[in-house]
Amino acid sequence: MQPILSQLANFLKKLGRNKNKDTGKEMTFWDHLTELRKRLIRMVLAWLAMTVVAFVNSRFIFDKILLAPKDTNFVTYKWLCKLGEILHVDSLCLPPMSLTIINLNLSGQFMTDMTVSMFAGLILAFPIIIFQLWQFIMPALYATERRYARQAVFIMSFLFMVGVLFSYYLMVPWTLNFLGTYQVSSLVANQISLTSYISTVTSTILSVGIVFEMPVVVYVLAKIGIITPNFLKKNRKYAFVIILILAAIITPPDVFSQIIVTIPLYSLYEISILVSKRVSPAPDPDLEDDDETEN
Numbered sequence: 001m002q003p004i005l006s007q008l009a010n011f012l013k014k015l016g017r018n019k020n021k022d023t024g025k026e027m028t029f030w031d032h033l034t035e036l037r038k039r040l041i042r043m044v045l046a047w048l049a050m051t052v053v054a055f056v057n058s059r060f061i062f063d064k065i066l067l068a069p070k071d072t073n074f075v076t077y078k079w080l081c082k083l084g085e086i087l088h089v090d091s092l093c094l095p096p097m098s099l100t101i102i103n104l105n106l107s108g109q110f111m112t113d114m115t116v117s118m119f120a121g122l123i124l125a126f127p128i129i130i131f132q133l134w135q136f137i138m139p140a141l142y143a144t145e146r147r148y149a150r151q152a153v154f155i156m157s158f159l160f161m162v163g164v165l166f167s168y169y170l171m172v173p174w175t176l177n178f179l180g181t182y183q184v185s186s187l188v189a190n191q192i193s194l195t196s197y198i199s200t201v202t203s204t205i206l207s208v209g210i211v212f213e214m215p216v217v218v219y220v221l222a223k224i225g226i227i228t229p230n231f232l233k234k235n236r237k238y239a240f241v242i243i244l245i246l247a248a249i250i251t252p253p254d255v256f257s258q259i260i261v262t263i264p265l266y267s268l269y270e271i272s273i274l275v276s277k278r279v280s281p282a283p284d285p286d287l288e289d290d291d292e293t294e295n
Contacts, residue, residue: 039132046128051121058113061120066201069173070099070180076173094173097180103194112198119202123164123209127157156216163212166264167205174261175204178249211265218272222279229276232269239269 054061068074077094084092103109122129131153179200180190221227247261 036136039136043125043129043132046125046132047118047121049121050124051117054120054124055113055117058117061116062113065168066116066198067101069168069176069201070097070101070197072096072098074173076169077177094177095181097177099176099180099190099192099197101192101194101197105195108194112194116198116202119206122206123160126160127153130156152216156213159212159216160209163209164205166212167208170261171208172201172204175200212268214268215272215275219275219279222276227276229273232273232276236269236273240266243269 069076081093084090103112105111134153180192183190218227218232222229243262243265244258246265247258
């Protein structure tokens with residue numbers, strides 16, 4: 001615990017030595033708060049702007065994107081059937097489903113439209129949000145680390161979008177097919193509420209998009225000493241079991257389908273281990289001198 005606190009303290013001290021662009025003096029606590037507020041305002045404005053764009057195009061988002069996976073003609077089902085024919089794996093051709101989606105509340109469709117617009121706005125504004133966060137953190141980085149700031153913004157945005165697409169084209173169809181065709185009795189018919197359907201789709205997409213940020217999160221945590229390669233290696237088997245369980249829940253009961261989902265998710269974990277190996281917190285000579293002077 002002590003090394004972790006030490007690394008956090010070093011980071012905060014480095015952040016405290018940032019120069020104010022106007023005065024050229026070291027930034028105070030209030031200067032940092034002002035800078036943070038400016039970045040947060042820009043993030044919120046970007047989110048709101050993208051939310052308006054999404055709301056204007058909400059009919060397209062609902063008809064062509066969110067509601068598309070419930071149709072048996074969705075592109076994923078066709079691809080899986082063709083792949084199943086090539087590999088002679090019949091279970092890849094998912095059973096047909098018919099989801100009847102109903103609205104239960106008077107304001108349900110309007111509120112769902114607003115919620116989805118905010119969700120879509122967050123996805124569209126994600127690169128801008130990440131860029132603003134990096135702009136706030138970047139002054140506390142070493143000169144060599146600052147050169148990778150733009151690359152980091154691109155990598156984080158790329159990983160998030162890959163996670164969103166992976167979830168939309170694989171995780172969501174399998175999840176909907178499993179839950180939509182599951183029956184406790186033939187006497188019970190499924191009538192899915194609009195809120196339930198949208199929350200399932202959006203939460204799956206967003207959660208997987210965040211999971212794909214694992215290598216970046218591990219980079220940051222390893223940089224400040226919270227996570228080590230040994231810790232990740234030690235818990236590798238637990239991570240593998242959790243991923244297998246998740247894949248088994250959302251995919252058809254065959255090994256090949258589970259492999260399709262397991263490989264990308266577990267690959268992220270292995271990439272995270274490699275990232276943590278390359279990251280070794282380097283002591284700041286100035287901070288060491290400060291500590292010796294204080295002692």
